[in-house]
Amino acid sequence: MSSSEVLLKEPGQFIAAVPALLGFVPERSFVVVVLRPALPGNPLKVHVAARFELPSTDEYSQLAERVTGVCRRSGAVAALVVIVDDRIARPGRGPDGGAAEQRPLVDALRHDLAGFDVALPGAWAVPRISEAAQWWNIDSPELRGLLPDPSASQVAAKHVYDGRVLHSSREDLADSIAVDEALREQVSAVLPNAAADAQRRLVRAIVINNPDAYTRMALWQVMSVITHAREGIPLPAQTIAEVAVALRDPAVRDSMFGVAGGVHAHAAEYLWGVLTRALPDPDRAEAATLLAFHAYLRGDGSLAGIALRQALASDPEHRMAVLLDTALQTAMDPTRLNRLVNSGIEVAADLRIDIGSAARDSSMEVAR
Numbered sequence: 001m002s003s004s005e006v007l008l009k010e011p012g013q014f015i016a017a018v019p020a021l022l023g024f025v026p027e028r029s030f031v032v033v034v035l036r037p038a039l040p041g042n043p044l045k046v047h048v049a050a051r052f053e054l055p056s057t058d059e060y061s062q063l064a065e066r067v068t069g070v071c072r073r074s075g076a077v078a079a080l081v082v083i084v085d086d087r088i089a090r091p092g093r094g095p096d097g098g099a100a101e102q103r104p105l106v107d108a109l110r111h112d113l114a115g116f117d118v119a120l121p122g123a124w125a126v127p128r129i130s131e132a133a134q135w136w137n138i139d140s141p142e143l144r145g146l147l148p149d150p151s152a153s154q155v156a157a158k159h160v161y162d163g164r165v166l167h168s169s170r171e172d173l174a175d176s177i178a179v180d181e182a183l184r185e186q187v188s189a190v191l192p193n194a195a196a197d198a199q200r201r202l203v204r205a206i207v208i209n210n211p212d213a214y215t216r217m218a219l220w221q222v223m224s225v226i227t228h229a230r231e232g233i234p235l236p237a238q239t240i241a242e243v244a245v246a247l248r249d250p251a252v253r254d255s256m257f258g259v260a261g262g263v264h265a266h267a268a269e270y271l272w273g274v275l276t277r278a279l280p281d282p283d284r285a286e287a288a289t290l291l292a293f294h295a296y297l298r299g300d301g302s303l304a305g306i307a308l309r310q311a312l313a314s315d316p317e318h319r320m321a322v323l324l325d326t327a328l329q330t331a332m333d334p335t336r337l338n339r340l341v342n343s344g345i346e347v348a349a350d351l352r353i354d355i356g357s358a359a360r361d362s363s364m365e366v367a368r
Contacts, residue, residue: 011124012145013153015082015135020155021049023302024167025129028054030105031082032067034331036075047074048331051170051302054085060108068112070331079113081106081123083138088125090134091141102138174306177291179284180277186237187244187278194241198248216351218246219255223355226259229267235274244275244283251347253286255355258344260294262357269294276310285315292324297337304328 014033019025021033030052038045050070055063071079083102102125110120123138129150136144151166167173198218205214222243229235247253259268272294275287288311296304305328311321327336341357348355 011122011137011143012135012147014080014122015124015126015129016147016150017153017155018049018082019129019150019166020153021046022051023165023300024170024173025150026051026084027128027169028086029084030054030063031084032070033080033082034071034074034076035078035080037077044078047076047333048301050331054083055105057104060105063105064109064112067109068116068118071113071118072116074331074333076118078119078121079109081109081120081138083123083125084127084129085125086127088127090127091136091144106138170302173302177273177276177288177303177307177310183237183240183278184280187240188280190238191241191244191280191283194238194245198242198245212351215249215251216353218249219252219348219351219353219355222246222252222256223259223264223353226264226268226271227356229271229274231270235271237278240275240278243271244279244287247283247286247290251351253290255344255348255351255353256290257293257340258342258346258348258357259355260290260297261338261341261345262355264356265294265298276307282315282318285311285318285321288314289318289321289324292321293337293340296324296328297334297341299334301328 018031018033022031032048032050032052033046034048034050035044036047037043048070050067052063052066067079070076083105088101102123106120106123113120124135125138126133126135126147129147131147131149133147134144135147165176167176198214201217202211202214205211225235225239225243247256256268259265269291272287272291276284276291279287288307292304292307292311295301295307304324308321308325308328311318312325315321345355345357348357
């Protein structure tokens, strides 16, 4: 059975998998799951899971245009819709079986998608995504059922196995990388001395006509922190400050894109999350951008988008953050980031530092 057949014949399981696809449990949301061709024998696969704010009636056309743009740029052949809203009438409790208020929006989207040969074969509504919540088909509200436990979905199980966290809400996801004021104050207190120490090492390297010696040592130190980082074990403020200063070196920063494609990717992403919470501006932008890159590469567009907003708030002109944000907003395929991964590997190789990576060419999926 193809992935599309599973989604259409078992809508309850599909809807229950939406939180895992997004990385958080959506509330009052318009969720679109974009499908595009995959390998022979498995004709469709999930490419993008995107969450939008519920529009007002006069915003239907704008939302339909945005969703259509995502589908068109993604090479989509089909899209599925889930409307999550605890305020909507249940089936049988309102006109047209309770689906009249959602159907015009779905019809507007279906009309726009048809212009690009993208089908919209399924659209469902649900007041909340939780076990035993009632779902119904917007086009045929008599088709309804109860959701299974979202935490028990196959997609959720795979994400847990991969080490991904399922957040209770989008706000909870944003809070996970929000500034920790106490930690930031500690790091800010030692950051000037860390920068001064690094400057002295750079001067010594220049004096002996070997500036790469400074970069090589800085990269080695960052990799040492990454390989020893463990979730749940706090990092000293001094260590965080030293990593932040090391990332000011363009070669060290560029090498970190290569780390995202190797065995230390999970530990590095944890470190960037810590730095995003701990660093003052504008150093915070570098950490948040690296966090976004890791998330985008492995398919977590929700975290990538939130991290990029943090990065651009810290430094609105951060070039890589701007580029990644544009790529995410236009639903660029994450596989195109592999060029940056391979470039980072090459930079580290030139410095003769092992970052635990190999060239990437595997396909990825993205959720926004």
